[in-house]
Amino acid sequence: MGGELQIRRISHGFSSRGAWNGVLGAIDLDIASGEIVCLVGPSGCGKTTLLNIVAGFIAPTEGAVFLDGQMVLKPGNDRVVVFQDVHNSLFPWMTVRENVDFGLAMLALSREERQLRIERFLDLVGLTEHAGKFPDELSGGMKQRVQLARALATDPKVLLMDEPFAALDALTRRSMQREFLQILAATRTTVLFITHDIFESVLLGDRVGVMSRGPTARILRLFRIDLARPRSLVSPGFTDRMTEIEGLLT
Amino acid sequence: MERSANPKRSMAPKWWPSLTRDQLISIAIFVGSLAFGILFWQVSSLFFNPYLLPPPRNVLSSAVETLRSGELIESVATSYIRIGVGFVIGCTLGVGCGLLMGSSRVIREFLDPLVEAVRPISPVAMIPIAIVWLGIDEGSKYFIIAYGVFFITLLNTLAGVNATPLVRLRAARCLGADRWSMFFRITLPSSMPYINTGMRVALGGAFASVVAAEMIAANSGVGYFIMQARLLVQTERIFVGLVALSAMGFVTDRLFRYVTSIVFARYLRLSA
Numbered sequence: 001m002g003g004e005l006q007i008r009r010i011s012h013g014f015s016s017r018g019a020w021n022g023v024l025g026a027i028d029l030d031i032a033s034g035e036i037v038c039l040v041g042p043s044g045c046g047k048t049t050l051l052n053i054v055a056g057f058i059a060p061t062e063g064a065v066f067l068d069g070q071m072v073l074k075p076g077n078d079r080v081v082v083f084q085d086v087h088n089s090l091f092p093w094m095t096v097r098e099n100v101d102f103g104l105a106m107l108a109l110s111r112e113e114r115q116l117r118i119e120r121f122l123d124l125v126g127l128t129e130h131a132g133k134f135p136d137e138l139s140g141g142m143k144q145r146v147q148l149a150r151a152l153a154t155d156p157k158v159l160l161m162d163e164p165f166a167a168l169d170a171l172t173r174r175s176m177q178r179e180f181l182q183i184l185a186a187t188r189t190t191v192l193f194i195t196h197d198i199f200e201s202v203l204l205g206d207r208v209g210v211m212s213r214g215p216t217a218r219i220l221r222l223f224r225i226d227l228a229r230p231r232s233l234v235s236p237g238f239t240d241r242m243t244e245i246e247g248l249l250t
Numbered sequence: 251m252e253r254s255a256n257p258k259r260s261m262a263p264k265w266w267p268s269l270t271r272d273q274l275i276s277i278a279i280f281v282g283s284l285a286f287g288i289l290f291w292q293v294s295s296l297f298f299n300p301y302l303l304p305p306p307r308n309v310l311s312s313a314v315e316t317l318r319s320g321e322l323i324e325s326v327a328t329s330y331i332r333i334g335v336g337f338v339i340g341c342t343l344g345v346g347c348g349l350l351m352g353s354s355r356v357i358r359e360f361l362d363p364l365v366e367a368v369r370p371i372s373p374v375a376m377i378p379i380a381i382v383w384l385g386i387d388e389g390s391k392y393f394i395i396a397y398g399v400f401f402i403t404l405l406n407t408l409a410g411v412n413a414t415p416l417v418r419l420r421a422a423r424c425l426g427a428d429r430w431s432m433f434f435r436i437t438l439p440s441s442m443p444y445i446n447t448g449m450r451v452a453l454g455g456a457f458a459s460v461v462a463a464e465m466i467a468a469n470s471g472v473g474y475f476i477m478q479a480r481l482l483v484q485t486e487r488i489f490v491g492l493v494a495l496s497a498m499g500f501v502t503d504r505l506f507r508y509v510t511s512i513v514f515a516r517y518l519r520l521s522a
Binding site: 055056057075076077079080081083085088089090091092093094102103106107134135136150151154160 | 415417418420421422423424425426427428431435436439442516517519
């Protein structure tokens with residue numbers, strides 16, 4: 001199965017007018033196979049930059065990312081991203097079914113296998129009835145479900161979630177969080193989840209990393225959230241965890 | 251919208267398209283606008299010598315005459331064929347070069363100065379050299395039209411390629427798309443709204459340049475028809491030619507929009 005992610009001394013920055021601007025400073029993070037790790041931090045602290053480095057979209061200034069011992073050099077379908085951008089991340093000229101099929105076509109799977117996977121993952125995210133619709137006919141929550149189905153259908157080792165529910169309304173966000181955990185219970189995929197929502201991080205994460213305000217952001221502390229699942233705001237110890245994290249962020 | 255459920259609607263014959271109130275208002279305004287234009291023309295013609303501004307009635311009878319003799323139809327058909335051939339050639343080359351420039355930085359940077367050097371030269375300015383190279387037959391007309399269409403579609407295609415959202419490209423990349431798939435399955439479809447707009451603008455330009463070319467050197471087409479009428483000081487016929495151009499442009503644009511809205515339907519969807 002695999003999916004062990006090692007982030008080793010990742011630093012990132014850029015020079016502008018001769019001055020060095022640090023974005024990330026020596027980030028170390030190990031994620032075990034099947035684990036959900038959330039990273040919370042203030043806006044602009046470099047969370048998404050870290051995710052882009054893990055995805056292989058940008059190369060870090062220093063350090064490296066390893067997936068099951070292999071160094072990450074470029075994007076690949078062993079690390080699929082679910083983006084925050086609800087509007088541009090789906091392919092608008094493709095139906096829901098075709099969107100999910102895109103990654104499968106790239107894998108050159110047989111027609112039958114593609115068909116099976118499309119059905120399985122559309123069912124998993126509850127969009128079977130909407131398979132023939134185009135993205136502009138879907139609500140924000142449905143679009144993010146398509147993204148999730150599209151990402152999981154390729155059977156990635158790691159799922160990279162870039163504030164995927166941040167642009168949704170509060171009610172939709174809550175149900176998406178619940179559904180996300182149910183889906184993961186079925187796939188057991190390793191997850192790196194970027195968020196600025198403390199509640200979300202405690203609700204979803206096996207561990208929560210708190211990032212400092214930039215420039216040169218670091219992981220201030222890693223919390224193990226050993227609360228029983230399913231969790232909710234009234235789970236014993238839930239609000240204590242939230243308070244602790246909030247204390248570090250303010 | 252509730253009005254479509256109005257029982258009175260069933261009074262209309264079956265072949266009558268069922269229109270909403272808003273659509274009926276739009277059609278009424280459209281007809282009113284044209285009627286105003288013709289009325290304005292009629293009133294203006296009262297103040298001028300009919301040799302300068304013939305009244306609509308005279309132009310209409312002249313139009314009927316030229317339609318009966320087949321002269322007008324032939325001119326219109328000739329111009330249409332020229333536009334059609336030149337447009338297809340220009341679009342193919344323009345979109346092709348635009349995609350090529352969009353796909354590779356080296357090609358883009360190499361071709362960009364050449365495109366920018368030639369682009370300011372209008373199609374009309376190319377007419378003399380087109381005649382020297384290709385004669386006064388169809389070849390030079392195709393060239394002039396294709397020339398104008400080429401630059402417009404090229405620039406729009408390039409703009410479309412460059413406007414492809416980064417997130418969309420990244421989504422495709424992390425789903426395992428290689429360079430080839432990225433370009434043909436993501437960048438090209440993403441550019442379609444721009445390409446479509448470019449083609450539509452270019453079609454308008456094609457009308458302008460074909461008439462110019464026909465006026466300068468041709469023995470057929472609407473431009474030639476107008477020029478002949480001028481030589482013989484048949485103002486009514488000049489106006490017949492002008493009205494024909496107006497109608498041709500309108501019909502072609504509507505037809506183009508209708509066809510592309512079907513053929514490119516899925517690529518013209520909102521990215522929402």
